[in-house]
Structure formats: C-alpha cells, structure tokens
Amino acid sequence: MNQNLSTLSETNSALPRFAFVQSCWHRDIVDQGRDAFIAEMHRGGVEAARIDLYEVPGAFELPLHAKLLGRSGRYAAIVACGFVVNGGIYRHEFVADAVIGGLMRVQLDLDIPVISSVLTPRDFHEHEEHRSFFHAHFRVKGAEAAAACLKTTAALDLVRRRAPATIAA
Secondary structure, eight states: OOHHHHHHHHHSSSEEEEEEEEETHHHHHHHHHHHHHHHHHHHOOOOOGGGEEEESSSSGGHHHHHHHHHTTTSSSSEEEEOOOOSSSSSSOOOHHHHHHHHHHHHHHHHHEEEEEEOOOOSSOSSHHHHHHHHHHHHHHHHHHHHHHHHHHHHHHHHHHHHSSSOOOO
C-alpha cells in the first residue's frame, strides 16, 4: 500500500511526527539508543512531544510494528531500535536477516523512511565489558539514527517538492 507522497509531505512539512519503536530484549541497553535519539532530535529542533514511542517484546516484531505505523500516514519517518544477540545457535542470523530485511521492505513498500538502529553483534556476553561497550554503542547509534532521520526526511521533502508528479502513488 503506497501512500500519496505529496499529501504526506504537505501534512508533515509544518510539524512532522516521528515514531520510535524499540524491542525490550536487553532493555537497559536498548534504552540508551532511545534516549540518545530523543536528545539528538531535540538538538535538531524536534521536541519530544513530536516523537511517539512504541515497544515490542523482541526485534523480530519490529518490522510489523513499523509497517502498521507507516500505513497510518502519521509519521515522516519510523526508527526501529533493537538488539539481536548471538546466543550460539543458528537463530541469530535468521532473526537478524529477517528483521533488517523486513525493515527495508517496509520502507520500500510504503515509501516512508525506516531508519534501523538494530544492532546484530556476532559476539555479546553478559559481562561488564560487553555490557558497558553496548551501552555506549547504543548511545552513538541513537544519535546517528536521529541525524539520519532528520537528513533523510529533509532530502525526501526536497525530492517530493521538485518532482511530485513523477513519484505520486
């Protein structure tokens, strides 16, 4: 289902809204990405009241949530944040591929940016060194997601203004 791109752009041009969906697996770590995203968006001129926060149990649920939010037509962009850890079984690669591929599919199917801040490290162990590293790394990724979100929506607004007839659904 494609949205009418010119309507989406006009609706969001004054005060665009953003959706942030996070998984709750390793929540204390993933929360760092959310908090950094909100802080960086604020630095970019977007107050927290324009960011709707959603939670899902694990990363596998992120693409469907992103799809439903995208279909709503309410958001200029959706950010997905999660942590897929390798527990030493085949499932890690399957889940990581499914989540990242699903998020890309939502973006392409709905013509709305879906920014991924889903980390899929090969190695993660429940010791202080890894926990500290990923706490800090999610803060970096949250800030990067905000920057990508702002830059991508601005670039798409420009494209939609310059060539609305060629990209309208």
